[in-house]
Amino acid sequence: MKALKRYGQNFLVDKNILSCIIRRANLSADDVILEIGPGHGVLTRALLAEGVRFVHCVEIDERMRPELEELAGKDSRLQIHWGDAVKYDYSSLTPFPNKVVANIPYNITTPLIWELLKFAENGLTYHLYMLQKETAMRLIALPDTKERYPLGVTIEAMGHAEIVRNVSRECFRPIPNVDSVLCEIVCEKNYELARDPLWSEILHRGFSHRRKTLANNLKDLADVLNYGGMRAEDLTCDEWLEIYDGAKKFPR
Numbered sequence: 001m002k003a004l005k006r007y008g009q010n011f012l013v014d015k016n017i018l019s020c021i022i023r024r025a026n027l028s029a030d031d032v033i034l035e036i037g038p039g040h041g042v043l044t045r046a047l048l049a050e051g052v053r054f055v056h057c058v059e060i061d062e063r064m065r066p067e068l069e070e071l072a073g074k075d076s077r078l079q080i081h082w083g084d085a086v087k088y089d090y091s092s093l094t095p096f097p098n099k100v101v102a103n104i105p106y107n108i109t110t111p112l113i114w115e116l117l118k119f120a121e122n123g124l125t126y127h128l129y130m131l132q133k134e135t136a137m138r139l140i141a142l143p144d145t146k147e148r149y150p151l152g153v154t155i156e157a158m159g160h161a162e163i164v165r166n167v168s169r170e171c172f173r174p175i176p177n178v179d180s181v182l183c184e185i186v187c188e189k190n191y192e193l194a195r196d197p198l199w200s201e202i203l204h205r206g207f208s209h210r211r212k213t214l215a216n217n218l219k220d221l222a223d224v225l226n227y228g229g230m231r232a233e234d235l236t237c238d239e240w241l242e243i244y245d246g247a248k249k250f251p252r
Contacts (some may be wrong), residue, residue, distance in 0.1 A: 034056045
């Protein structure tokens with residue numbers, strides 16, 4: 001079946017990388033897995049073979065329906081959900097997942113991870129993704145680097161991200177024009193952060209004009225800005241949390 005560019009489809013065909021994903025996810029019989037964009041179900045089958053408790057798959061491409069529904073019909077631990085992964089109502093999933101393991105379409109990476117981080121409070125604390133290398137580098141970017149951006153700061157505030165391994169372009173069909181990596185995100189604290197509109201607003205406004213200082217980008221928070229002369233990418237995670245805590249004291 002031909003991959004569709006509008007869905008950002010590049011299907012994983014390398015069994016060694018598939019085995020690496022399964023090993024890294026450290027799956028157990030208690031795990032409930034969320035998979036985004038299962039496609040032909042290659043990773044789905046591998047997850048089920050590990051004896052996990054349940055697998056939820058969210059797929060937008062209706063062409064996959066016969067194959068995926070047939071797979072679900074053979075295993076009561078699998079449920080297929082049809083729709084846009086960025087807009088899907090994950091709060092409706094039962095049983096609720098504790099891990100995301102997915103080869104996600106690269107064109108929805110940032111909004112999708114933002115959305116899924118909102119469910120850390122519900123127990124979704126482990127994420128293992130195949131990502132475009134450039135995006136993954138931004139997720140782990142340190143302060144005072146041009147790659148630093150709001151999602152990376154949020155992940156650092158909630159836990160940590162790590163690039164597990166590089167993945168060759170030859171591992172996919174069709175072969176993508178970008179380099180890929182396997183990236184792990186673990187949430188360990190501040191579980192409510194990604195869901196708070198104030199945190200998101202402060203970060204996105206702070207990074208909105210990267211050449212300007214925070215005093216310009218966050219003018220109404222001037223009274224709580226001890227870092228007004230700095231640019232957004234220069235701040236550490238703790239400094240962003242300090243601004244956030246100060247902003248909560250002001251009526252919105």
